[in-house]
Amino acid sequence: MLHDALLIAGKDLRLELRSRVALNQVLPFALLVLVLFAFALDPDKSALTQATPGLYWIAVLFSALLALQRSFAIEAADGNRDALRLSGLDPAGIFVGKVLAVSVQLIVLEMLLGIGVAVLYTTRIEGWGLLIVTSVIATASIAAAGTLFGVLAAGLRVRETLLPLLLLPVLAPVLIGSTRAFEAALNGSPSEGWPWVGLMSVFALLYIVAGVLGFGPLLEES
Amino acid sequence: MLHDALLIAGKDLRLELRSRVALNQVLPFALLVLVLFAFALDPDKSALTQATPGLYWIAVLFSALLALQRSFAIEAADGNRDALRLSGLDPAGIFVGKVLAVSVQLIVLEMLLGIGVAVLYTTRIEGWGLLIVTSVIATASIAAAGTLFGVLAAGLRVRETLLPLLLLPVLAPVLIGSTRAFEAALNGSPSEGWPWVGLMSVFALLYIVAGVLGFGPLLEES
Amino acid sequence: MTTQSSNTLAVPDSTGSRGTRIIGVLALLSMAALALFGLVLSPPDASQGEVVRILYVHVPSATFAYIGCFLTTFGSAMYLWRRSRWWELVAYASAEIATVFTAIVLVTGMIWGRPTWGVYWVWDARLTSTAMLLLLLLGYLAVRRLPADHEVRTRRAAIVGLLLVPNVMIVRQSVQWWRTLHQKPTLLANGVGAKIEGLMLFSLFIGFIAIGLVFTWLLIHRFRLAWLEDQVDEAGLDVAIAERRAEGAAS
Amino acid sequence: MVRLRGAVALLGRFPALAGVDLDVEPRRVVLLRGANGAGKTTLLRTLAGLVAVANGEATVLGVDLVADRKLVRHRVGLLGHATGLYDDLTVGDNVRFWGRAAGAETDDVEHALTRLGLDGRLRSVAVSRLSAGQRRRTSLACLIARRPELWLLDEPHAGLDQDGRDLVDALVREATAAGATVILSSHELDRSLQLADEVITIAGGIVTRDESSGAS
Amino acid sequence: MVRLRGAVALLGRFPALAGVDLDVEPRRVVLLRGANGAGKTTLLRTLAGLVAVANGEATVLGVDLVADRKLVRHRVGLLGHATGLYDDLTVGDNVRFWGRAAGAETDDVEHALTRLGLDGRLRSVAVSRLSAGQRRRTSLACLIARRPELWLLDEPHAGLDQDGRDLVDALVREATAAGATVILSSHELDRSLQLADEVITIAGGIVTRDESSGAS
Ligand code: HEM
Ligand SMILES: Nc1ncnc2c1ncn2[C@@H]1O[C@H](COP(=O)(O)OP(=O)(O)OP(=O)(O)O)[C@@H](O)[C@H]1O
Ligand SMILES: Nc1ncnc2c1ncn2[C@@H]1O[C@H](COP(=O)(O)OP(=O)(O)OP(=O)(O)O)[C@@H](O)[C@H]1O
Numbered sequence A, B: 001m002l003h004d005a006l007l008i009a010g011k012d013l014r015l016e017l018r019s020r021v022a023l024n025q026v027l028p029f030a031l032l033v034l035v036l037f038a039f040a041l042d043p044d045k046s047a048l049t050q051a052t053p054g055l056y057w058i059a060v061l062f063s064a065l066l067a068l069q070r071s072f073a074i075e076a077a078d079g080n081r082d083a084l085r086l087s088g089l090d091p092a093g094i095f096v097g098k099v100l101a102v103s104v105q106l107i108v109l110e111m112l113l114g115i116g117v118a119v120l121y122t123t124r125i126e127g128w129g130l131l132i133v134t135s136v137i138a139t140a141s142i143a144a145a146g147t148l149f150g151v152l153a154a155g156l157r158v159r160e161t162l163l164p165l166l167l168l169p170v171l172a173p174v175l176i177g178s179t180r181a182f183e184a185a186l187n188g189s190p191s192e193g194w195p196w197v198g199l200m201s202v203f204a205l206l207y208i209v210a211g212v213l214g215f216g217p218l219l220e221e222s
Numbered sequence C: 001m002t003t004q005s006s007n008t009l010a011v012p013d014s015t016g017s018r019g020t021r022i023i024g025v026l027a028l029l030s031m032a033a034l035a036l037f038g039l040v041l042s043p044p045d046a047s048q049g050e051v052v053r054i055l056y057v058h059v060p061s062a063t064f065a066y067i068g069c070f071l072t073t074f075g076s077a078m079y080l081w082r083r084s085r086w087w088e089l090v091a092y093a094s095a096e097i098a099t100v101f102t103a104i105v106l107v108t109g110m111i112w113g114r115p116t117w118g119v120y121w122v123w124d125a126r127l128t129s130t131a132m133l134l135l136l137l138l139g140y141l142a143v144r145r146l147p148a149d150h151e152v153r154t155r156r157a158a159i160v161g162l163l164l165v166p167n168v169m170i171v172r173q174s175v176q177w178w179r180t181l182h183q184k185p186t187l188l189a190n191g192v193g194a195k196i197e198g199l200m201l202f203s204l205f206i207g208f209i210a211i212g213l214v215f216t217w218l219l220i221h222r223f224r225l226a227w228l229e230d231q232v233d234e235a236g237l238d239v240a241i242a243e244r245r246a247e248g249a250a251s
Numbered sequence D, E: 001m002v003r004l005r006g007a008v009a010l011l012g013r014f015p016a017l018a019g020v021d022l023d024v025e026p027r028r029v030v031l032l033r034g035a036n037g038a039g040k041t042t043l044l045r046t047l048a049g050l051v052a053v054a055n056g057e058a059t060v061l062g063v064d065l066v067a068d069r070k071l072v073r074h075r076v077g078l079l080g081h082a083t084g085l086y087d088d089l090t091v092g093d094n095v096r097f098w099g100r101a102a103g104a105e106t107d108d109v110e111h112a113l114t115r116l117g118l119d120g121r122l123r124s125v126a127v128s129r130l131s132a133g134q135r136r137r138t139s140l141a142c143l144i145a146r147r148p149e150l151w152l153l154d155e156p157h158a159g160l161d162q163d164g165r166d167l168v169d170a171l172v173r174e175a176t177a178a179g180a181t182v183i184l185s186s187h188e189l190d191r192s193l194q195l196a197d198e199v200i201t202i203a204g205g206i207v208t209r210d211e212s213s214g215a216s
């Protein structure tokens, strides 16, 4: 399984290196979302700065959606589903591979976006430990749930619209959890943040297990 | 040109009637965005109710993005661009037709979403005239700019990621304008709103003209 | 096609049957009784006044919306595990009915909220998670109604359905921690803490029965409609195979 | 009809046509042959006004492609490798849409559907459910509904069954009889050599052999 | 090798196979012929374990497809109408990826590329830039890198030039010589009748003629 996962992740990352979509398109999009919020919510600073963690995670979420769309646009070639099924690759391996590739891209994006937010909204960063753990777990959750629903929507001609609809409500807890954990970290009260990390871990685990088990059956449906 | 526009709009709307994507997927997504914001922004802190018009328009914008993705996913078939170029259809007509089809879907969506927002964020609705005019003009702007950039991104394998990136910055003025106009209408001071409507009209006009003139050349780029 | 159905209901030839007619009549009667008790006989609430009467619809609807969700998840699981088309249709039918009941909860709650809280909506845990529940259900229905082949739709919808209840639980949990404003989950404390007793409790009880009967009636009918559609397709299949073979034989 | 002199066409930076000379008289059937990647598809797309002529001269149906290649498009019909059909619309809707876009009447559309044998069950089947050959037939129906003056057929026989192949040949003969010109590329030489009045061999983006006598 | 009895396969609700009986002995070359929409592609995809057998019996390479059709997949090689290649990867990367996914060694991959003539300039060209025939060659290279026991070729000659066609024939002969079995569908009868040991005619989702003697 690991061999298959690495093969798939390698392929996806090679494609990213060639096309630079995450770098040239998804990352600017994330920054853009941040700026847009500043427009839409009155730049009456106080509201904005208070809401920084929430806005950060919404920006991450929407960018993740884009990264996932891309991850499955790659697999949208005519006959690709047949090819994957015939390939002899372990479906669980495919799942893990795609989760890995998306996660790597998201982690980089989160780091850069974090810097952006810190600068744009003048946030002082504290509680590194909690911030990092939260990011990692939230990323795993988003990538796992996203890949599962991604393959569910893949191969349909309505992929672009279906994925956001399925994914966002499911990720709402991750959004709340990571926002609260970030707030706790930035307020200097990390102890309030850890329960959220726990909840998100449960979530991540649920979706990784669901993905490992469910990816095969989902790949079967043409 | 009108004949061509109606042909295209008819085809798009027929496809919508068959697949119900706007109804079953885009509309729930719009509601979703509204609810998600409540998660991210702490609802207690009154930021939410103050920002209602902004959130409404952000939700419209993201849903419009989805509707546009769909509108160009339809045209993504292999060889579709060649077929359109050879068809003898007037590019301006294609542009107007697609703008029409998207606008119809958006207007319905805005109405339903408006009801949702009014209820969820407890908004009292006043200044109907301004609200309606703003919506119509903003819709035209979004559809026109979206269709123009849609064809630019179409036919590339990075359509899903490129369109949002191109479109959002361009639509920022529309977002601000319609938000301010809505705020004015809801505050009972419509006179402050009309200048924004004027600004947006210029914008809409600009993009409609740009589309009518530019759609042809953009369609040329394979 | 082999259809293994853990078939408890005989194959219906119409959506109505004696059983459902009885349920229908009982549902009507109990609705009348609910109207009588809920609107006339039960007293207004000490603190909330007349609006409390919404409770008799609101709470049972919520309960049955949840039951619908559980049925959807269970049916999806049975479909994935046993390939039971019967359970797949149960899942689909109950998801639709659960959507309707969730909408009823939202609407009645909002109507209730207006006089009680002064607004239609607050961002409270229970309310928000109910809204998310509606969206999750709409997601399931969107997949189930995809413009694609039947098998594709049902199998993919089943995976969404399977995750429905876990998702609802996680969403509820997270929103619960996030904030709570709504009534605490106890039948005994209401509004500002007044006890439900006597006729009010009885009215609520009748509410459960009435809404439960309506739910059952709708579910059976919706299921049978889907089942009959399936049967038509199924019958069409033999014809289609015969036609296709004839096409071959002719050439 | 068609006159190319040293026509160069670039796909990206790659000179898929590297200086093509070509003359086609009206009402002729011209066969393009050549190895994979020789440039046949690119040549046909250039003649259809889809690919820019980067260098040289090119005139098709009296239109100078270098000056404005758009003017020729609605007068040609191209059957390409890709079909450009809307997957979610039915066969009937697709042919109607593309036919009407090119100004065809309802009669033309009906005639095209009937001719290709798409007027039965298949008419109301979504294109996404078609077999490879049925899809190709739909594409061909769209073409004949347009009644083009110049037919550009890129491997028209590929994917079609024996009846379909005969039908293509018949359509080509009818088209030339009705005054149209046909240029087709094919790897199926037996059949297409019989059909063609002239055979042009392409290799590496240039014409290497021009047998205007025909091989039939 | 292959044994079908009354096999029914549904695409959506359409019985694309309406009861197929088929027996194929090891190391044979079997040609499927039939009109467009007859069910050839569906039959090949069923044999590859991609389409469920809704009714009847089906055994391929000793695997019971009704019980678990997944088990046969990594042992067959399917060349379909659609290629499933990653458009943005190069030819070399694609063949390497699909080859390694099926457990092929680097040597197999190199051999496949060389055999199909993809080891020159084309190796580092993105698949999106290939001509129709070159794309098909890449797909074929992916297949032979897998070294399948059962070759399922859906119109293998389509889109290939004369060399390519000869190459396909040579590959098929080598495959059977090395112990593999080949089932191919084709509309190009001249060539494929020579290649085949047996000819099976399909129409309306059933086998209407079974010439196990061969026509060569
Ligand atoms: C849109 C607004 C509302 C929504 C979406 C809503 C939703 C719900 C839900 C889902 C339940 C079932 C809870 C459970 O079993 O876990 C429930 C129960 C209940 N609701 Fe509401 N509600 C709303 C407004 C209100 C209002 C305004 C009141 C009265 C002040 C109210 C009073 C109650 C009561 C008393 C229960 C029963 C509590 C229990 O014992 O579980 N609700 N509501
Ligand atoms: N964007 C591009 N960049 C580089 N090379 C390209 C590009 N697009 C096409 N090519 C090359 O242009 C050549 C011409 O291809 P064309 O499709 O015209 O060939 P063809 O004669 O139709 O071949 P086939 O018989 O395989 O259909 C091919 O060798 C192809 O690799
Ligand atoms: N989802 C579907 N719903 C209804 N009919 C379908 C569906 N999918 C395929 N079909 C039909 O199934 C039949 C079998 O198609 P198949 O691709 O097997 O034919 P084929 O013999 O390969 O034809 P060709 O020579 O054109 O490639 C076709 O008639 C097609 O219209």
Ligand SMILES: [Mg+2]
Binding pocket: D040, D041, D042, D081, D154, E131, E132, E133
């Ligand atoms: Mg070609």
Ligand SMILES: [Mg+2]
Binding pocket: D131, D132, D133, E040, E041, E042, E081, E154
């Ligand atoms: Mg086929």
